[in-house]
Amino acid sequence: MTGITCQRCGRPICGECMIPASVGFQCPECVARARSRERDTRTTARRTRPRGSGAGRLATLRSQSATVLLIGLIVVIQAVDSVSLGLVQGLLAYQGQAVLAGQVWRLVTHVLVSGGILALVINGFVLWMFGRTMETMWGRWRFLATYFLAGLGAAVLMLAAGPTMVVLGGASTSIIGLLAANAGAKFHDREDARADLVLLAVLIAFSIFSYPAIVLADVGAILAGGACGWLWSTTPGPRAGRRRGSMTRSDQLHLWGAVAILGVCVVVAAVAFLVR
Secondary structure, X not given: OOOEEOOOOOOEEOOOOOEEOOOOEEOHHHHHHHHHHHHHHXXXXXXXXXXXXXXXXXXXXXXXXXXXHHHHHHXXXXXXXXXXXXXXXXXXXXXXXXXXXXXOOHHHHHHHOOOOHHHHHHHHHHHHHHHHHHHHHHOHHHHHHHHHHHHHHHHXXXXXXXXXXXXXXXXXXXXXXXXXXXXXXHHHOOOOOHHHHHHHHHHHHHHHHHOHHHHHHHHHHHHHHHHHHHHHOOOOOOOOXXXXXXXXXXXXXXXXHHHHHHHHHHHHHHHHHHHO
């Protein structure tokens, strides 16, 4: 015996049996027990850890920014469209004659189509710069509602009064709608919105000189987006109804307002079907 004791159990250990530890030495029996507990802990962790469960993925998805998810979806659609040689754009982009023939999903799905790599880069950059701020101000569902309602407004106005042969990848029009929503919110709060108006005027002027056929789409997106921004800045009066469940009075007001904007778009589209 060397007079050295195990740091765990305190028993004396011989020089041949002692095993160096972080502090002092341990006997073989304590080391064996520690390794056995480590293996048991790892086995239990593997059994209790969710193996890519749907609930885990859904929770991870919900924790992500809606702006990031939207950009990712647009990028994936553009990548698949490039691989399929334009097949995806042919199925999702707005085209008046196709909508009148019954492909009504194009009124909404066109907002996920960029129309090219350069447009994708520009749209993604603008969404990244402004979308996160708007999502922080309004919340996830209001941000997404603005994006899709602006795109719907652009499509139904094109359907009602625009050329039916035009093919529109409407991600850019929805982004214009987001910018208009910011201006609408400023108008409601009586803030200075001149910079926003100048930017919208520049974008419309660019459309007039580069692709005048889609000017109506920009106007429709501005009208719908501006209405959304005005709505999100509206608060219920003191005599408004009580809170229902998890929805606040503001949530209820904004939800019904969004339904009203959707209803106006549906009515315009229905009139376009009857007239054209």
